[in-house]
Amino acid sequence: MVSPLDHKLLRDLWRIKGQAIAIGAVIAVGVMMLVMMTGLTASLTQTRDAYYERYRPADVFASVSRAPERLGSRLAAIPGVASVQTRVEGRALIDLPGQVLPVQAQAMSLPDRGRPALNDVYLTNGRMPAAGRPDEILLLQSFAAAHDLRPGDSLRATMNGARRSFDIVGLAQSPEFLYITAPGELIPDDARFGVIWMSRAGLSAAYDMSGAFNEALIGLSRGASEPAVMAAIDRVLTPYGGTGAYPLAHQTSNRFVSEEIAGLEAAATGVPPIFLMVAAFLLYIVISRIVQAERGQIGLMKAFGYTNTEVGAHYFKLVMAIAVGGALAGCLAGIATGRAMVGLYTTYYKFPFLVFQLDPASFVIGVAVSILSASVGGLLVLRQVFALTPADAMRTPSPPDFSRTGRMGRAIGSVLDQPSRMVMRRITRQPVRMAGAMIGIASGMALSVSMITIYAGFDQTIDLTFSVVDRSDVTVSFTHPVSDKTLFELARLPGVQRVEPVRNAAVVLRNGVNSYRGALTGLPENPTLNRALDDRMQPIALPQGGVVLSRVLADMLDIQPGDTLGVDVREGRQPLLDLPVSGIAESLLGAPAYMGLDALNAALREPGRVSGAYLMIDEAQGGAIYAALQDMPTVAGVSLKSQARDAFVTLMNTGAGAIRYVMGALAFVITFGIVYNAARIALAERARDLASLRVIGFSKGETAFVLLGELAVVTLVALPVGALMGYYMSFGIAAGFSTDLYQIPAIFDPVSYGQATLVVLTAAVVSGWLVKRDLDRTDLIQALKTRE
Incomplete structure (x- = not known):
């Protein structure tokens, strides 16, 4: 049997359904982000x-120019090597x-007999190469x-300067190629880089490695000291x-996957609380206004024998209904968005399969944190309920003293018409309440500004990288x-219109306990096709006796000029x-890390050496240029900047960076929820006053x-404050989106602020229209009967 208080609870929820849905949506967003990111x-x-575990990637990788096969036994004898x-x-x-540009590939050997003990391959189609068939x-x-391409097809490839024909007998994936990029590149592109596996004998013959190897894969025993073994x-x-052994943690593919996981963990910890705190703030405002408006009803309930606990529990149930409803909706939305995001991740991380795994803990944490955050706001309101005695609650509250409005208020009021003076009196007489609404909007x-700024930051990254820093074509x-x-x-x-040399040397950069495995790039003293730029986007003349570090690398190494x-x-x-x-370069x-080309060659004691070149070409003759490059035996790869x-x-648009669009949509949800709640609260508080205005002759338009x-003034004041808050918030969100792969700058873009302003104004207009519609439908007699 439903109790009278529960009947009242259902009526109250229906009466504030718009506000309840808006607040529940904010809670749902926070829980959705938690469930989605934790699940991913x-x-x-x-x-x-x-x-x-199944395909056994090596714990340590060690590349070498050419080593005799007998060294394998010496490596196996090292303590800790399994x-x-x-x-x-x-x-x-x-x-x-049909491809005018040769496609880069990496050739890897397989044992002539049996499966690899380390770095095994997952056969997705076809069969393994047969023993004694070097062309498979x-x-x-x-x-x-x-x-x-599929098994049964053939392809031609140039290896070590010789062009050969091969038969494709199978298709495969490997744990060392989860994130696939060409050597020296950071951007994955399935069409521009491939991997070929063939028999050890066949590949050794192609690269003059008979009886030798150029890479060792090491598996460690449990408890082995990785640094000592390396x-x-x-x-x-x-x-x-x-060239120096390095652990699996530094292997390119594993590093990108691990950084993506770490980024999701950080986002799952930091993002959802923002939404839940906003929801707690909104719940506190809404429920406290309801309590103020229902003072008489609270007094009557207590007079009829309901205890403080029962009355308080009634309003606490109202809070919990909104919180739990939003949390459950967020759980369902998190499952749906998580499954959608998995599809995006499989585009760039080549797992044999990737199924969205639900983490039961995320549901428990999401619902629990939603209830906790809502309870914080609800408990503050319950203090007001407990403090009201029946006599005080049923007595009309003393009107506030507005006798000291100040000369400024009277001066402004003297030049305004009557409706405008009413608006100004409301704002000046309740500054704390108006400030709360202003901060909420x-x-x-700020959320809209920061997210739209991030959109511009992504565009800025693309423009600066491929138009300002790199001005080459090939x-x-x-x-x-x-x-x-x-x-x-x-x-x-x-x-070919211009050629500029480059020397990339594999290095480990160290500063105290900080280290980074990467490359030192040698450029001409004043390059024009690929340049190091300062924070004003001006070229840096590379010194012959020092090194110029990118800002992100300097931060990782904790080093200064x-x-x-x-x-x-x-x-x-x-x-x-x-x-x-x-x-420091941007x-x-x-x-x-940049260095003068001549200085780098001198330090390496290899003068006059280059490892690559940047070209500016006539695109009309591109086909002939690419064909000529393919015939040059020393050319290992050709890449087009346009590709x-x-x-x-x-x-950035379909990978992990696509989450910025989700965040942008959620920012609009929060903005609308805040603005709509501010408008609904104002209507609830002033329903009787507004009905009185209609009775004494004000039109619907004047009453609205x-x-x-009031909403317009608060919104307009909130715009510059929000723009300032968004400016600083942008730096934190930009840092969250930035990775070792790319950095997203937080830039001041007037267009972004204009778009964010339109988002807020649109939310205000829509909210105002919804509230005005309710105002026009108000039953004047019923509103006038309400004395609060």
Whole structure:
């Protein structure tokens, strides 16, 4: 049997259904983000761990120029090493019909017999290459899908300067290629980079590695010291051109997946509380206004024998109904959005499968935190309920003293008409209440500003990276550092208008306990095609005796200009360098470190060497240029900036960066919820006064002006405050979206602020229209009967 108080609860919920839905939507957003991000974190983590456990990626990777196969037994004898697998790997160019540009690929060897002990492959179609068939290969499944290749097809590839034909017998995936990029690049593109697996004998013959290897995969025993094992591996391989062992944590694919998981964990911790705090604030305002408006009813309930606990529980149930309803809706929305986001993640992280995993803890935490945040606001209101005695509650509250409104208020009122004076009196006589509404609307404005600014930041990243920093058309990489005379060969190609050299050296940068494994990029003293820029987007002249670090890299190493940077070169003679940091560059893609080309070659004691070149070309002769580059035996890869730009845009719009659109939509939901609640609260508080105005002759429009004029003034005041709050909030959100892959700047863009203003004004107009509609439908007699 439903009690009278529960009947009243249902009536109250129906009466404030608009406000309840708006607040419930804000709670639902917070819970949805928690469920979605926690579920995605669990999905990526569990799928990665299961994939790794079954296909056994190496714990340590060690590359070497050329080492005899007998060193494998020495590596296996190192304390802490459980298993060793040597292999051959190299770069290749795939020649596809209809493709004028050669496609980069990485060739990996498979054991001639049996499956790999480490870094096994997952066969998605076809079969493994047969023993004694060096022309049979496995092809990366995502690359094959991008070019409509399947088992039974053949392809031609250039390996070590020789063009060969291969038969595709199977398609595969691998745990070391979850995030797939061409060497030296950061942006994945299934169509522009492939992986070829073939027999050890066949690949060794192609790269002159018979009886030798150029990469060792190490599996560690439980409890082994990773740094000690890597140091021992380096001692064994350094005489043979070892470039330094590194752990799975630093392997490119694993690093990107791990950073994505860490980012989701941080977002799941930091984002939902923002929405729930806003909801608690709105609930406090709404319920406190209801309590003030129902003083007489509270007094009557107490007079009829209901205890403080029973009356308080009634209003607490009202809070809980909204909170629990919003939390349950958020759980369902989180499941739906999580499943949708999984589809986006599978585009860039090549798991054999990725199913959205529900984390039961997220439902418990989401509902519990929603109830807790709502309870905070509800308990503050319950104090008012407990403090009311029946006599005080049924007595009309003493009218506030507005005798001291101040000279400014009277001066402003003297030049306004009567409806406008009513608006101003309301604002000046209740400044705290108006300030609360203003702060709420300003918070919505701040969210909109920050999210629209992030949109502009993504566009700025693309424009600066591909139009200002990199002004080349084509990037050519060589199989190894070659003589700078090769640049003359490139310059003589018909259609090549400009050539600039680049030298990329594999290094480990160190500053105290901080280190970063990457590359040191040597550029001409005053480059024009690919440049280091300062914070004003002006070119930095590279000094010959120091290094210029990107800002994100300087922050990771905790180093400033004037400090000394340790550089552990991992190629050639592998010198240890101490270089002064000469400047900080702004880079929005990756974490580069720049140095003068001649100074870098001098430090490496390899003068006149380049590892690549940037070209500016006549696009009309592009086909002939690409064909000529493909025939050059020292060319390892050719990439077009236009293709890289398109891949980057796709990554940010359909990958993890797509969540910014979700956040933008949620910012509008919060903004509308805040503005609508402010308008509804004002209507509830002034229903009797507004009905009185109608009775004494005010038209519907004039009455609505008295109500909505207050909302308009508060909204207009909130706009500049919200813009200022949004400016500072943008930096935090931009930092949250930035990764090692790309950095999103927080920029002052007047267009963004204008769009955010339109969002708030649209929310205010829609809210005002909804409230005016309710005002026009008000039963005047019923409203006048209400004495509060």
